[in-house]
Amino acid sequence: MIKVSPKAKHALVAIISVLAGFLVGAIIMLIWSYxxxxxxxxxxxxxxxxxxxxxxxxxxxxxxxxxxxxxxxxxxxxxxxxxxxxxxxxxxxxxxxxxxxxxxxxxxxxxxxxxxxxxxxxxxxxxxxxxxxxxxxxxxxxxxxxxxxxxxxxxxxxxxxxxxxxxxxxxxxxxxxxxxxxxxxxxxxxxxxxxxxxxxxxxxxxxxxxxxxxxxxxxxxxxxxxxxxxxxxxxxxxxxxxxxxxxxxxxxxxxxxxxxxxxxxxxxxxxxxxxxxxxxxxxxxxxxxxxxxxxxxxxxxxxxxxxxxxxxxxxxxxxxIPYEIVSIVIAAIIFFVAIDYVIGLLFKDKEQPQPVQNKPVAATASDSGPQKTGTDDSKAEGGK
Amino acid sequence: MSFVSMLALIVSSTLVYSAPMVFTSIGGAFSEHSGIVNVGLEGIMTMGAFSAIVFNLTFAHQFGEATPWLGVLVGALVGVLFSLLHAVATINFRADHIISGTVLNLMAPPLGVFLIKAIYNKGQTENITQNFGYFSFPGLSKIPVLGPIFFKNTSAPAWLSILIAVLAWWILFKTRFGLRLRACGENPQAADTLGVNVYKMRYFGVMISGLLGGIGGAVFAESISGNFSISTIVGQGFMALAAMIFGKWNPMGAMWSSLFFGFAQSLSIIGGQLPFISGVPSVYLQIAPYVITLIVLVAFLGSSTAPAADGTNYIKSK
Missing domain, CATH: 1.10.3470 (ABC transporter involved in vitamin B12 uptake, BtuC)
Structure with a gap:
C-alpha cells in the first residue's frame, strides 16, 4: 500500500490503466506471434x-x-x-x-x-x-x-x-x-x-x-x-x-x-x-x-x-502488425479505467481515514497562507 | 407478383431480419432483470458473428449442413466468454455499467478484425459455403395459403427464436430461478436478506445475455451477411436493445418488437420489389425502429418499466 493524495491517486490509476492496456495489447500480439x-x-x-x-x-x-x-x-x-x-x-x-x-x-x-x-x-x-x-x-x-x-x-x-x-x-x-x-x-x-x-x-x-x-x-x-x-x-x-x-x-x-x-x-x-x-x-x-x-x-x-x-x-x-491492435489497446485502457475501484485499492487505504489530522499539518507546513490551502481543498472536492 | 407470394416474401424476410434481434433482445432482458444494464449487446453480437464465421469457414467440410447450427453454438460460447468481461467488471469490480458495456462495443470489432487479419491475412473473410438458407417445414408448408406464407422457404432460426422467447418468458416469470433473478434487479438487498446469492444471479443474467447475444450475432452472420468484416454488425445490437425497451423488458414484448423492427428493416431492403413501398425513401424505414423507440419512451412517461435496481452496483456489506 502506498500513501497518496486523492489527486495523485487519480493520476496513478490513469497511468496504471494505460500501462495495463498496453500490456493487454502486448499479450494479444505475443499470442499471435507478433x-x-x-x-x-x-x-x-x-x-x-x-x-x-x-x-x-x-x-x-x-x-x-x-x-x-x-x-x-x-x-x-x-x-x-x-x-x-x-x-x-x-x-x-x-x-x-x-x-x-x-x-x-x-x-x-x-x-x-x-x-x-x-x-x-x-x-x-x-x-x-x-x-x-x-x-x-x-x-x-x-x-x-x-x-x-x-x-x-x-x-x-x-x-x-x-x-x-x-x-x-x-x-x-x-x-x-x-x-x-x-x-x-x-x-x-x-x-x-x-x-x-x-x-x-x-x-x-x-x-x-x-x-x-x-x-x-x-x-x-x-x-x-x-x-x-x-x-x-x-x-x-x-x-x-x-x-x-x-x-x-x-x-x-x-x-x-x-x-x-x-x-x-x-x-x-x-x-x-x-x-x-x-x-x-x-x-x-x-x-x-x-x-x-x-x-x-x-x-x-x-x-x-x-x-x-x-x-x-x-x-x-x-x-x-494489424492496425486494430490500437483500438484494442484503447478499449482495454478504458476497461481498466472503468474498474478504477480495484486499481485504487492499491493506493487508497492509508490516506482516507486521516483527512482531519492532515489539515493542521498542511496549514503549519505552508506558512504562506492557510486560507489558500483551505480554498484549494474545497475546490479539489468540488471537482470530483 | 401475386398477393400470396408478396406476403410470403414480406413474412420470410421479416423473419430472417428479426431472428438475430429476437435472440439478442431476450438476452438483454435477462441481463437487465438481474440488475445489470448491458449496452454491450452490439459487441457481444460482433464476437458471436466473428466466431461463427471462423468456425463455419474452418469446419464446413467436416460437418456439411449442420455447420451453421454448430456455428451458432460456438457463437453462443464465445458470447458467454466475452460477456464475462462485463460481468466481472460490473458485479465484482463496481464498474459503471454503461462504461463497461461500451468497452465491449469498443473492443469487439477491432478484436474480431485483428484476429481475422492474423488468421487469414486480410481484413474480411471469404463468404461461407454453408449458410442457413431457406427452410420449409415438412408437413406445415403444404397447408393452403398459410403454408406458403409462413412455413415454406422460411427462416429456421427465426422460428427457433420465437420458441426461445416463449421459453424465456416462462423461465423469467414462472420459475423460481426467474423470480430470484428479477428480485436481484428490483431489490438486491431484500433478495440477499432472503438468502439469494445476488452476485451469482447477476452472473447468470449477464451470461445469458452473452449466450443469446452470441447466438444472435452468429445467426446474423450465417443467414444475412455471410462473412465477417468490420461492418458486419452495425447497429443490430443497439436495435436489439431498443427492441427490449420497446418490449418493456419482457421477453415476449422483446420478441414482438424485434419482429416489428425486422419488418421495418426488411421493408427498407425488399421495398423496391413491393408496389406500394417503393416510393417511400428507405431512410424512413431505416430510422423507424429508433424513432419509434424514442416515441414510445416519451409516451410511457412516468411508468417505470425498467427493473428498479437496474444499473446499480450491489455491494454486499461484510
Missing amino acids: NPIEAYSSMFTSALGSMNGIGETIREASPLILVAIGFSIANTAGFFNIGLPGQAQAGWLTSIWIVLANSHMSPWLLIPYATIAGIIAGALVAGVAGVLRAYFGTNEVITTIMMNYIVLYTCQYLMQKVMSKKLRISTDATKNIPANGSFQVSWLTNMFGGSRINTGIFIALVCLLLFYIFMKNTTTGFEIKAVGLNKDASTYAGMSANKNIIVSMLLSGAFCGLGGVVQGLGTYQNYFTQTTTLDIGWDGMSVSLLGGGGALGILLAAILFSILKIGGLGMQTLAG
Whole structure:
C-alpha cells in the first residue's frame, strides 16, 4: 500500500490503466506471434519521429479534445452522453454543406458561418436528448444511442437525396471544399511536412481553456457541477434541474459538433458516406474517461490516443502488425479505467481515514497562507 | 407478383431480419432483470458473428449442413466468454455499467478484425459455403395459403427464436430461478436478506445475455451477411436493445418488437420489389425502429418499466 493524495491517486490509476492496456495489447500480439516491442517502438517513432508524423498526431488530437470536452460537460452534470458520434457527424455534414453551397463567400464570413452552423447542428442533436430527459424523464443513454443511428441514416439520406448533385462527386462523397472554407493553412502544412494539420488545434486549445474557466469560474459551470453531485440539493438551493439538464446537453453537443466541424473542414475537406457510427465520437469519449474529465487530463489523454492512432498506421506498414491492435489497446485502457475501484485499492487505504489530522499539518507546513490551502481543498472536492 | 407470394416474401424476410434481434433482445432482458444494464449487446453480437464465421469457414467440410447450427453454438460460447468481461467488471469490480458495456462495443470489432487479419491475412473473410438458407417445414408448408406464407422457404432460426422467447418468458416469470433473478434487479438487498446469492444471479443474467447475444450475432452472420468484416454488425445490437425497451423488458414484448423492427428493416431492403413501398425513401424505414423507440419512451412517461435496481452496483456489506 502506498500513501497518496486523492489527486495523485487519480493520476496513478490513469497511468496504471494505460500501462495495463498496453500490456493487454502486448499479450494479444505475443499470442499471435507478433513482436510487441517492435510494434510499440514503431508506433512511437512513426507518430513522433518526423514533422509529418507530429503534425498528423496534433491533427488527430484536435477533434478528440473537442469531443472529450463535450462528453465531460454532460458527464459533470450527471448525464452519460453516448451520442457523441451522431452529434459530431451532424456538425461535420452541416459545415461541409454550408461551405460547398456558399463557396464564393469571403473566408472571413464563410468559416465562422459554417463553424457556427456545425456547432448548432451538434447542439440540436444533443438537445433532443436533453429536452426528453428534462420534460419526460427519458433515460439519456437510450435516447442518445437511438439518435446516433437516426443521425447516421439521416445524414446519408440528406447527402444522397437532398444535397444538390453539383456539390457531390458521387453518391458517396461530396466535392472537396475550396480553400476559403478550409481550416488547413499553408504555413502549418509546410511547417509539418505536408501533413493535414490545421487551425483546428488552436480552436481545440482555446476551447480547452474556456472549458477550464467555465467549470471553475462561472455560475453556469458551478450549477452543472452541483446538479451532477446532488440533484436534489441543487434544486433545493434554487437551481433549475431542467434548465441545467438542457444547458449541459446543448453545450455538450455544441463541442461535439465543433469536433465534427474540425474533422470536416480540417482533416477530410469533404463529407463521405459513413457506414457506422463516427470513430471520433467513441475516441473522444475514451479520451474524456481516461483524462478524468479535467482540462489537463483531456489534453494528455488526447495526445496519447492520437499517438496510438497515428503511430498505429506506421506500425502497420513498418512492422506488419494489424492496425486494430490500437483500438484494442484503447478499449482495454478504458476497461481498466472503468474498474478504477480495484486499481485504487492499491493506493487508497492509508490516506482516507486521516483527512482531519492532515489539515493542521498542511496549514503549519505552508506558512504562506492557510486560507489558500483551505480554498484549494474545497475546490479539489468540488471537482470530483 | 401475386398477393400470396408478396406476403410470403414480406413474412420470410421479416423473419430472417428479426431472428438475430429476437435472440439478442431476450438476452438483454435477462441481463437487465438481474440488475445489470448491458449496452454491450452490439459487441457481444460482433464476437458471436466473428466466431461463427471462423468456425463455419474452418469446419464446413467436416460437418456439411449442420455447420451453421454448430456455428451458432460456438457463437453462443464465445458470447458467454466475452460477456464475462462485463460481468466481472460490473458485479465484482463496481464498474459503471454503461462504461463497461461500451468497452465491449469498443473492443469487439477491432478484436474480431485483428484476429481475422492474423488468421487469414486480410481484413474480411471469404463468404461461407454453408449458410442457413431457406427452410420449409415438412408437413406445415403444404397447408393452403398459410403454408406458403409462413412455413415454406422460411427462416429456421427465426422460428427457433420465437420458441426461445416463449421459453424465456416462462423461465423469467414462472420459475423460481426467474423470480430470484428479477428480485436481484428490483431489490438486491431484500433478495440477499432472503438468502439469494445476488452476485451469482447477476452472473447468470449477464451470461445469458452473452449466450443469446452470441447466438444472435452468429445467426446474423450465417443467414444475412455471410462473412465477417468490420461492418458486419452495425447497429443490430443497439436495435436489439431498443427492441427490449420497446418490449418493456419482457421477453415476449422483446420478441414482438424485434419482429416489428425486422419488418421495418426488411421493408427498407425488399421495398423496391413491393408496389406500394417503393416510393417511400428507405431512410424512413431505416430510422423507424429508433424513432419509434424514442416515441414510445416519451409516451410511457412516468411508468417505470425498467427493473428498479437496474444499473446499480450491489455491494454486499461484510
